[in-house]
Amino acid sequence: MDSPVPEGPVRLLGINDLPACQRLAEDRGWEREDRKWRFLFSVGDVYGIDDGNGELAGTVISTPYGKDVAAISMVLVAKRYERRGLGGRLMRHAMDNTDTASLCLTATDYGRPLYERLGFRSVGLCTAYKGVAEGLSKRGVTVPVEASDMPAVHALDTEVSGADRSELVKRLPSFCESFRVVRDGPGIAGFGGAWKNEDWFLVGPVIAQDTETALALVDEVVPPGQVRLDIDHRHPELIAWAEAHGLRPAFTTTVMEYGAPLTGDPSRLYLPVAQALG
Numbered sequence: 001m002d003s004p005v006p007e008g009p010v011r012l013l014g015i016n017d018l019p020a021c022q023r024l025a026e027d028r029g030w031e032r033e034d035r036k037w038r039f040l041f042s043v044g045d046v047y048g049i050d051d052g053n054g055e056l057a058g059t060v061i062s063t064p065y066g067k068d069v070a071a072i073s074m075v076l077v078a079k080r081y082e083r084r085g086l087g088g089r090l091m092r093h094a095m096d097n098t099d100t101a102s103l104c105l106t107a108t109d110y111g112r113p114l115y116e117r118l119g120f121r122s123v124g125l126c127t128a129y130k131g132v133a134e135g136l137s138k139r140g141v142t143v144p145v146e147a148s149d150m151p152a153v154h155a156l157d158t159e160v161s162g163a164d165r166s167e168l169v170k171r172l173p174s175f176c177e178s179f180r181v182v183r184d185g186p187g188i189a190g191f192g193g194a195w196k197n198e199d200w201f202l203v204g205p206v207i208a209q210d211t212e213t214a215l216a217l218v219d220e221v222v223p224p225g226q227v228r229l230d231i232d233h234r235h236p237e238l239i240a241w242a243e244a245h246g247l248r249p250a251f252t253t254t255v256m257e258y259g260a261p262l263t264g265d266p267s268r269l270y271l272p273v274a275q276a277l278g
């Protein structure tokens with residue numbers, strides 16, 4: 001017999017709920033992603049519904065960047081409750097409690113029909129490339145970030161993302177294992193990072209004035225070992241880089257937006273911090 005659908009409220013979760021979030025993720029075949037969840041708890045609003053037996057029936061995270069845009073992520077419903085309206089309830093709660101002009105997310109095939117029904121538009125595709133990168137050329141173009149670079153990092157991020165992501169940006173140097181910039185006179189021509197998630201490194205963010213700078217950053221922030229790059233298809237030059245360095249496509253998601261069209265300049269947003277954050 002089906003478990004009765006939990007009818008309790010959607011509540012704001014705290015870091016003490018992290019183990020239950022991870023059990024829910026594992027229930028859907030996702031990894032525990034401890035560092036990613038902790039980072040999302042530090043910058044976003046994590047919501048969930050209790051199942052009444054000490055576990056979570058579902059979660060959703062909204063990470064607002066000022067009043068401009070919020071990134072929606074970790075939309076998860078326990079398998080035993082799927083297709084009974086909880087995903088829709090969680091999404092509507094996050095949307096009603098997020099006061100930004102636009103929302104963005106990347107959708108799996110499970111989630112896309114749900115988001116379409118809620119009014120999200122598909123604006124592109126993103127493919128995760130994974131593997132051990134070979135033949136990197138460290139060109140000495142980039143340098144490790146210093147505190148004095150951060151105003152320029154924030155300014156470039158704001159210009160390109162079209163949003164004030166200061167709470168996110170200020171945490172990047174400590175969150176990333178490697179966070180480097182390309183200096184250009186008093187400012188910077190780009191910045192890039194890579195951070196550890198489970199037993200692999202996620203490469204991102206990479207934001208740069210041009211493709212040459214972006215590829216130099218990728219070359220110099222990619223660490224030895226297993227890496228993953230989440231590449232928006234509007235950047236074929238990064239797909240070519242991934243294939244030339246021995247990475248393989250693992251899965252593809254749909255990039256979606258809701259509300260006002262996003263401002264900013266996606267052509268210079270080469271890699272997101274994470275799909276969960278844009």
Ligand SMILES: CC(C)(COP(=O)(O)OP(=O)(O)OC[C@H]1O[C@@H](n2cnc3c(N)ncnc32)[C@H](O)[C@@H]1OP(=O)(O)O)[C@@H](O)C(=O)NCCC(=O)NCCS
Binds near residue numbers: 078084114
């Ligand atoms: C995506 C996910 C969160 C959806 O959660 P959910 O609770 O099943 O979502 P809902 O029940 O609100 O909606 C799902 C479908 O069930 C249908 N549905 C909702 N209530 C229903 C009911 N009482 N009876 C029958 N169908 C129902 C909806 O119409 C919807 O149909 P559609 O997908 O064909 O449009 C869930 O499948 C999941 O966790 N998947 C794995 C993780 C994942 O991929 N997350 C998305 C990341 S972007």
